[in-house]
Amino acid sequence: MVSEVKAQLELFFKNWFNKDRKPRQTGQKGLSIIGQRNRLQYIILGLLNQRSQTGYDLTKAFDHEIGEFWQAQHSQIYPMLKRMETDGEITHQDAVTGEKLAKKVYQLTHKGRQKLEAWISEPSPELTATKDEFILKLYFIRSADDPRIPAMIHEQVTLHQAQLDHLHLRMATVFPDQAAIDAAYGHYLILEHAIERETQYLAWLNRH
Amino acid sequence: MVSEVKAQLELFFKNWFNKDRKPRQTGQKGLSIIGQRNRLQYIILGLLNQRSQTGYDLTKAFDHEIGEFWQAQHSQIYPMLKRMETDGEITHQDAVTGEKLAKKVYQLTHKGRQKLEAWISEPSPELTATKDEFILKLYFIRSADDPRIPAMIHEQVTLHQAQLDHLHLRMATVFPDQAAIDAAYGHYLILEHAIERETQYLAWLNRH
DNA sequence: GATCCCATGTAACGTGTTACATGATTTT
DNA sequence: AAAATCATGTAACACGTTACATGGGATC
Numbered sequence: 515m516v517s518e519v520k521a522q523l524e525l526f527f528k529n530w531f532n533k534d535r536k537p538r539q540t541g542q543k544g545l546s547i548i549g550q551r552n553r554l555q556y557i558i559l560g561l562l563n564q565r566s567q568t569g570y571d572l573t574k575a576f577d578h579e580i581g582e583f584w585q586a587q588h589s590q591i592y593p594m595l596k597r598m599e600t601d602g603e604i605t606h607q608d609a610v611t612g613e614k615l616a617k618k619v620y621q622l623t624h625k626g627r628q629k630l631e632a633w634i635s636e637p638s639p640e641l642t643a644t645k646d647e648f649i650l651k652l653y654f655i656r657s658a659d660d661p662r663i664p665a666m667i668h669e670q671v672t673l674h675q676a677q678l679d680h681l682h683l684r685m686a687t688v689f690p691d692q693a694a695i696d697a698a699y700g701h702y703l704i705l706e707h708a709i710e711r712e713t714q715y716l717a718w719l720n721r722h
Numbered sequence: 723m724v725s726e727v728k729a730q731l732e733l734f735f736k737n738w739f740n741k742d743r744k745p746r747q748t749g750q751k752g753l754s755i756i757g758q759r760n761r762l763q764y765i766i767l768g769l770l771n772q773r774s775q776t777g778y779d780l781t782k783a784f785d786h787e788i789g790e791f792w793q794a795q796h797s798q799i800y801p802m803l804k805r806m807e808t809d810g811e812i813t814h815q816d817a818v819t820g821e822k823l824a825k826k827v828y829q830l831t832h833k834g835r836q837k838l839e840a841w842i843s844e845p846s847p848e849l850t851a852t853k854d855e856f857i858l859k860l861y862f863i864r865s866a867d868d869p870r871i872p873a874m875i876h877e878q879v880t881l882h883q884a885q886l887d888h889l890h891l892r893m894a895t896v897f898p899d900q901a902a903i904d905a906a907y908g909h910y911l912i913l914e915h916a917i918e919r920e921t922q923y924l925a926w927l928n929r930h
Numbered sequence: 931g932a933t934c935c936c937a938t939g940t941a942a943c944g945t946g947t948t949a950c951a952t953g954a955t956t957t958t
Numbered sequence: 959a960a961a962a963t964c965a966t967g968t969a970a971c972a973c974g975t976t977a978c979a980t981g982g983g984a985t986c
Binding site: 634652660662674696 | 842866905912914
């Protein structure tokens with residue numbers, strides 16, 4: 515009885531006093547596969563480090579440039595930009611398209627660039643869960659003779675073949691020569707990796 | 723002019739009448755890579771379809787069985803089980819370990835089994851963003867001579883080699899013979915896929 | 931009796947998605 | 959003039975993680 519009341523009181527006062535951000539420590543889990551801790555800000559820093567751009571430009575970059583690796587909608591990006599500017603990692607200049615269409619061109623501050631470099635330099639000791647819905651469905655199919663398997667595989671072949679075609683196209687357009695590769699080596703590496711990944715995925719699908 | 727007023731009126735009445743839960747349609751985006759729409763419930767249905775078990779058992783399954791494909795903590799699982807029971811997809815029996823340690827053994831209802839089958843049968847037309855932090859960091863490295871690259875790659879080699887070893891071990895223990903494969907064919911396929919994926923990842927890493 | 935595992939929950943918060951909301955510019 | 963694209967925001971809600979909280983059972 516008494517302890518219940520005590521616990522509730524403690525909770526009340528804790529809530530009362532801890533209005534501001536709590537620093538949470540990471541928690542070591544070895545080979546664990548864990549979730550996301552605001553990686554979005556780092557990706558925005560990285561994109562802005564490549565060139566100054568607007569929130570709208572960043573939104574399109576998530577759609578087209580790095581869509582295979584990260585997703586973000588403008589409703590997430592605009593508030594994040596405000597927060598990062600408040601934190602002193604980025605600043606913006608106002609610009610105008612045409613007569614009066616206002617836009618904000620963001621760029622890194624020194625602090626932002628340091629934060630980006632620190633992020634890149636720190637370890638990445640975690641694996642990420644795949645979250646491939648087709649794979650999950652397959653997991654729950656017991657029998658090799660299940661009549662749904664052929665159509666499911668065919669659908670995925672179509673999907674991943676389209677993705678592979680898209681990646682090949684991007685490789686050809688973004689990296690037409692060695693100079694382009696030298697100018698964005700990491701980008702080249704991950705495109706290569708993505709192509710190999712899709713190729714292997716398709717080979718596996720086509721084998722079954 | 724008129725059309726503007728009309729649109730605002732429409733919006734007003736829409737907001738006025740739609741106080742309760744809005745049914746949200748999926749929104750076709752072609753080859754888009756979109757987010758999660760409560761897949762957890764289906765995974766729980768699938769796991770319970772394999773055998774009746776407790777929330778604790780399910781939590782462990784997420785840690786060990788399907789950790790490569792989906793993650794969930796017990797703090798997410800227990801509320802989901804309650805919700806699914808309210809929705810009539812699962813039921814539970816109370817059981818006791820030892821003298822008085824209560825536990826709840828959940829199993830599918832007919833409705834739950836139907837929902838699971840419907841989910842497996844519906845299309846999976848979406849690709850999933852990878853969200854691999856190492857890949858993101860690499861994307862932002864411009865130069866092939868960047869001094870951080872070797873250590874980054876070495877770290878990932880260690881990580882993915884450990885994962886591959888783990889997958890090989892699971893393959894050997896879960897599928898020691900053809901009978902085991904026949905009893906859980908989908909599980910076999912995705913383990914095979916995961917091993918190939920890690921093998922390819924490692925080959926790519928070791929090449930650079 | 932200490933430690934680890936079994937077992938179930940809630941609270942707080944951060945992240946991500948969809949929908950709402952508005953207006954300018956360019957293209958067809 | 960209609961449609962698509964540029965451009966920026968907020969609101970509501972769903973999802974996911976970490977932390978808080980409690981207690982029984984088994985093993986050393």
